[in-house]
Amino acid sequence: MDDRALAAPAGRPLGVYVHVPFCSVRCGYCDFNTYTADELGEGATRASYADTAILEIERAGRQLTQAPAVETVFFGGGTPTQLPSADLVRILDAIRRTFGLVDGIEVTTEANPDSVTPESLAVLREGGFTRISYGVQSAVPHVLATLERTHDPAGVPQAVRWAREAGFEQLSVDLIYGTPGESVDDWRTSLDQAIALEPDHVSAYALIVEDGTAFARKVRRGEVVLPDDDETADKYLLADEQLTAAGLGWYELSNWARDAAAQCRHNVLYWRSDDWIGIGPGAHSHVAGERWWNVKHPAAYAGRLIAGESPRHDGETIDASTAHTERVMLETRLRAGLRPELLGPRGRAAVAEIVARGLATREDGRLVLxxxxxxxxxxxxxxxVE
Structure with missing residues (x-):
């Protein structure tokens, strides 16, 4: 945020997202703000990153007035566990000192299965982390190779066991389907092996080829061929069938959980358009109808904070029309369903037809896909919304 004070609305949940931009390898499909180089300029190394993030946390604390205690913290990336566990705990401690943490807070870190050890996980759990989300993506070696993932799928059960032994309350597995060369049987294998891990939560996303990525260039050159929409749809349906049969119920289009307690509360905060503060290069924030985002490059981000300047790159005030469209979109994606009072006359008229086509049902007054x-x-x- 810039130097203006901003009052957080009373009664609204507050989350914190911490972006850690480091990866050991930049996967060809990834368009996230990530970097493989250990040295990116003054203040932007892995060794100094925690200190820089703490500067931003303290700055945000001075500018966000009347902030409630934080309900969720999510460390994403990149690969947060590229940093020493002690540094991740220091960042969490800075959030605790600055804003306070509610009792029973959810604190998540993403991790690659090959980026953790029993010792590193024990430090995280002791330091207050409650949830870990492993980027498994696939259990099939040739699919992982296409995605340029570094871990051996045979090591995933061990990483899961270590997290359980460390005492993590919730464990999530992230999967990707629709990789070029992935058959339906390959996807079934990934689902079967993910279910065998007995996770509390599974996220399964279709591969999206973003412009500017190495994958997009390969597609343009004809080096890889993406599956057609029908195959991708079949894989989604297979995922829902398999996960539901295993006792994991969908609560958002791409997310399944063992029960309500296993849902990712931080992501639910996003989907409900609550408030969150983004820490790190390129991180986005959303508070009191304002949205802003930081400069993307870690060296520029660090340079501004070290100089006592705001890392904010730009922002916007969310107008009523945009807020309404986003609210309809997000609620439609949730198992809890869409409140009909959000719809205008055309939207309300469309509901009956959508239900008649078998695309949604009415449950407790809400529209559920x-x-x-x-x-x-x-x-x-x-x-x-049209």
Missing amino acids: TRSGRLLADAIVREL
Whole structure:
């Protein structure tokens, strides 16, 4: 944020997202703000990163007035566990000192299965981390190779066991489907092995090829061929069938949880348009109808904070029309369903047709997508807001 004081609305949950931009290898499909070089300029090394992030946390604390205690913290990236566990704990401690943490807080870190040890996980758990999300992506070696992932799938059960032994309350597994060369049987294998890990939570996302990535260049050159939409839809349906049968219920289009306690509370905070502060290069924040984001490059980010300047790059005030569209889109994606009072006359008129086509049902007064409706969620949202 800039130098203006901003009052957090009373009664709204507050989360903190901490972006750690380091990876050992930059995967060809990834368009996140990540870097492999250990030295990116003064203040931007892994060794100094925690100190820089703490400067931003303290700055945010001075500028965000009347802030409630933080309910969720999420360390993402990149690979947060590229940093020493003690540094991640120091960042969490700075959030605790600056804002306070609610009792029973959810604190998540993403991790690659090959980026943790029993010792590093024990330090995280002792330091207050409650949840770990492993980027497994696939259990099939040739699919992982296409994705340029570094871990051996045979080592994933060990990493899961270590997290359980360290005492993490919740364990999540992230999967990707639709990789070029991945068959339906490959995807079934990944699902079976993920379920065998007995996770509390699974996220499964279709591979999206973003412009500017190495993957996009390979697609343009014809070096890799993406699956067609029908195959991708079949893989989503298979995931929902398998995960549901294993006792993991969907609560958002791409997320399944063992029960309500296993849902990712931080992501739910996003989906409900609550407030959060983003820490780190390129991180986005959303408080009191304002949205802003930091400069992307870690060296520029660090340089500003060390000079006592704001790392903010730009921002916007969210107008009523944008807020309404986002609210409809997000609620439509949730198992809890869309409140009909959010819809205008055209949206309310569209509901009956959407239900008649078998794409949604009415449950406790809300519009809830069916399995087939989830495949067409974006189109349904357009019907509801146009």
